[in-house]
Amino acid sequence: MYDFDVLVLGSGPSGQKAAIAAAKLDRRVAIVERRNMIGGVCINTGTIPSKTLREAVVYLTGLNQREMYGRDYRVKDDITVGDLSARTSHVIGREIEVIRSQLQRNRVRLLTGTGRFFDEHTVSVNDDGGRETKVTAEKIILAVGTRPARPSTVDFDDRTIIDSDGIINLEHVPNSMIVVGAGVIGIEYASMFAALGTKVTVVERRDRMLEFCDLEIIESLKYHLRDLAVTFRFGETVASVERHPRGAIALLESGKRIGADTVMYSAGRQGLGSDLNLENAGLEADNRGRISVNEHYQTTVDHIYAVGDIIGFPALASTSMEQGRLAAHHACGEPARDMHQLQPIGIYTIPEISFVGRTEDELTEARIPFEVGIARYRELARGQIIGDSYGMLKLLVSPDDGKLLGVHVFGTGATELVHIGQTVMGCDGTVDYLVDAVFNYPTLAESYKVAALDAMNKMRHIHRIAT
Numbered sequence: 001m002y003d004f005d006v007l008v009l010g011s012g013p014s015g016q017k018a019a020i021a022a023a024k025l026d027r028r029v030a031i032v033e034r035r036n037m038i039g040g041v042c043i044n045t046g047t048i049p050s051k052t053l054r055e056a057v058v059y060l061t062g063l064n065q066r067e068m069y070g071r072d073y074r075v076k077d078d079i080t081v082g083d084l085s086a087r088t089s090h091v092i093g094r095e096i097e098v099i100r101s102q103l104q105r106n107r108v109r110l111l112t113g114t115g116r117f118f119d120e121h122t123v124s125v126n127d128d129g130g131r132e133t134k135v136t137a138e139k140i141i142l143a144v145g146t147r148p149a150r151p152s153t154v155d156f157d158d159r160t161i162i163d164s165d166g167i168i169n170l171e172h173v174p175n176s177m178i179v180v181g182a183g184v185i186g187i188e189y190a191s192m193f194a195a196l197g198t199k200v201t202v203v204e205r206r207d208r209m210l211e212f213c214d215l216e217i218i219e220s221l222k223y224h225l226r227d228l229a230v231t232f233r234f235g236e237t238v239a240s241v242e243r244h245p246r247g248a249i250a251l252l253e254s255g256k257r258i259g260a261d262t263v264m265y266s267a268g269r270q271g272l273g274s275d276l277n278l279e280n281a282g283l284e285a286d287n288r289g290r291i292s293v294n295e296h297y298q299t300t301v302d303h304i305y306a307v308g309d310i311i312g313f314p315a316l317a318s319t320s321m322e323q324g325r326l327a328a329h330h331a332c333g334e335p336a337r338d339m340h341q342l343q344p345i346g347i348y349t350i351p352e353i354s355f356v357g358r359t360e361d362e363l364t365e366a367r368i369p370f371e372v373g374i375a376r377y378r379e380l381a382r383g384q385i386i387g388d389s390y391g392m393l394k395l396l397v398s399p400d401d402g403k404l405l406g407v408h409v410f411g412t413g414a415t416e417l418v419h420i421g422q423t424v425m426g427c428d429g430t431v432d433y434l435v436d437a438v439f440n441y442p443t444l445a446e447s448y449k450v451a452a453l454d455a456m457n458k459m460r461h462i463h464r465i466a467t
């Protein structure tokens with residue numbers, strides 16, 4: 001008899017949902033988590049702090065109100081780290097309470113410490129005080145996530161040279177900052193600091209950023225960031241970063257040296273699989289600390305599952321939660337459907353970006369014809385009311401059957417609005433539904449109807465010419 005039916009390592013989004021799903025199926029469940037990390041990277045250092053910080057930045061800088069009240073409008077003149085962190089700590093604290101209470105009321109035992117394999121059914125849990133407890137389980141779900149990658153050529157000190165974990169501990173808003181890596185983390189923070197008035201330089205190895213997004217939208221984002229004094233250096237690789245008494249210097253492979261008060265290194269993350277003594281369970285991680293799984297999230301050892309960032313792409317809180325639930329159902333022999341293919345992406349830059357489905361480039365490459373329907377916020381009454389003149393929604397529509405192939409949104413509310421398109425696509429709806437639907441007025445959701453009519457008009461025009 002094992003101590004638990006299901007043992008989960010890690011209490012981030014994937015671990016939480018795995019544990020609760022198994023508990024709902026009446027299994028005896030425990031989660032192992034390190035002290036002060038309940039909720040994982042998501043709650044403590046990643047998604048939630050960064051999104052709360054963004055909200056505070058947008059509010060305090062008055063950025064979204066400047067169209068109405070002028071370029072100098074600010075809610076507060078001297079925005080301090082204290083102003084920003086107060087809100088972040090409050091939200092983190094409340095979220096941790098919510099998670100604790102959910103685990104408790106579902107009778108999930110919380111074992112505090114670091115878990116590592118002793119054998120394939122036994123995990124030893126080491127608490128901070130050096131005590132070790134062995135726990136056995138029939139099924140084990142690994143949900144241990146990632147940490148920021150820290151190359152030895154970068155002289156991190158968590159003050160001048162930081163990674164995304166360190167950003168919430170900054171002592172003051174820097175005058176200048178170098179962001180290494182224009183991935184989602186780099187660009188989200190670059191836009192927040194630029195909005196705060198920091199002079200930001202982004203260095204990215206590739207020739208463009210966020211290449212999985214719509215090109216036109218990324219061009220608009222770059223325009224906005226440049227307007228906030230962001231400098232981009234694409235096609236440049238940071239070879240090393242040196243710390244100096246008055247700041248830091250990034251040395252690029254091209255020989256250039258760039259100086260700034262602070263360097264934020266956001267060039268990828270490392271999985272924590274390598275820290276689990278996997279060999280004791282007959283498992284191994286790849287060189288980025290990740291673990292491979294099959295379509296049911298099983299590792300090569302059938303009763304051991306892995307979910308969330310530790311299994312790699314897409315490495316989002318949104319998808320991780322669903323992977324956790326599905327893995328738990330499989331482990332408990334409960335029938336489950338596969339995860340839906342349509343997964344939205346939300347990028348919380350300022351302004352924000354969101355999309356679902358395919359991009360114009362992907363469709364063109366796959367030789368799938370499409371028509372584009374566009375709605376611009378400045379032509380919507382709600383856009384005028386809120387002072388968003390740059391936002392847009394773009395529908396990619398199949399001229400063959402009117403199905404939506406992709407929805408791309410830029411501007412206020414993008415990450416929420418995208419779900420209307422996702423629902424229409426998920427239910428196999430066509431552009432006709434959006435043309436005929438009545439939306440509340442004045443709303444940003446109305447952009448769906450405007451874009452649908454635009455696509456429809458273009459398709460009709462081609463049809464007229466052709467007949």
Ligand SMILES: Cc1cc2nc3c(=O)[nH]c(=O)nc-3n(C[C@H](O)[C@H](O)[C@H](O)COP(=O)(O)OP(=O)(O)OC[C@H]3O[C@@H](n4cnc5c(N)ncnc54)[C@H](O)[C@@H]3O)c2cc1C
Pocket residue numbers: 009010011012013014015032033034037038039040041042043045046047048050051113114115116143144145146164185272275276307308309310315316317318319320346348
């Ligand atoms: C700055 C930033 C912003 C982000 N923004 C977004 C966003 O807006 N939207 C989005 O969807 N995603 C976002 N993400 C990604 C999201 O945070 C992750 O995809 C998500 O947290 C992954 O969840 P997880 O369950 O795999 O593990 P994590 O959240 O990484 O948690 C893993 C947990 O496992 C614990 N652990 C590790 N090893 C052990 C061990 N040996 N024993 C016990 N416990 C262990 C860790 O302490 C940690 O608490 C962001 C990430 C970052 C860094």
Ligand SMILES: NC(=O)c1ccc[n+]([C@@H]2O[C@H](COP(=O)([O-])OP(=O)(O)OC[C@H]3O[C@@H](n4cnc5c(N)ncnc54)[C@H](O)[C@@H]3O)[C@@H](O)[C@H]2O)c1
Pocket residue numbers: 180181182183184185186188203204205206236237238239266267268269314315316346347348
């Ligand atoms: N809104 C969201 O959904 C959200 C927000 C933040 C993070 N995340 C997730 O967190 C994960 C990690 O994000 P990330 O941005 O750290 O990683 P990433 O791997 O996506 O981006 C890292 C970038 O750094 C560049 N790079 C690497 N080494 C470099 C060097 N030496 N010099 C210059 N450029 C270099 C890479 O080319 C890449 O573009 C991702 O999976 C992301 O999806 C999601």
